[in-house]
Amino acid sequence: MIVVKVDSKKGGIERALKNYKYKVIKTKQLNNLREGRYHEKDTTKKRKQLQKAKYVEKRKGLED
Numbered sequence: 001m002i003v004v005k006v007d008s009k010k011g012g013i014e015r016a017l018k019n020y021k022y023k024v025i026k027t028k029q030l031n032n033l034r035e036g037r038y039h040e041k042d043t044t045k046k047r048k049q050l051q052k053a054k055y056v057e058k059r060k061g062l063e064d
Contacts, residue, residue, distance in 0.1 A: 002020065004016050004020045
């Protein structure tokens with residue numbers, strides 16, 4: 001659970017919302033929520049992970 005304190009002296013509600021958004025992004029809460037929307041087989045997860053790893057390695061090779 002994300003807890004954000006609202007301090008009226010330091011920006012008030014706007015600052016608290018900014019902190020909340022930052023914490024949601026940092027904890028990857030939104031990504032986890034989107035991943036759980038549909039069921040995906042373990043084999044397809046692994047295949048996507050391998051494809052992403054190959055892509056990243058290829059990109060790293062091109063940058064050198």
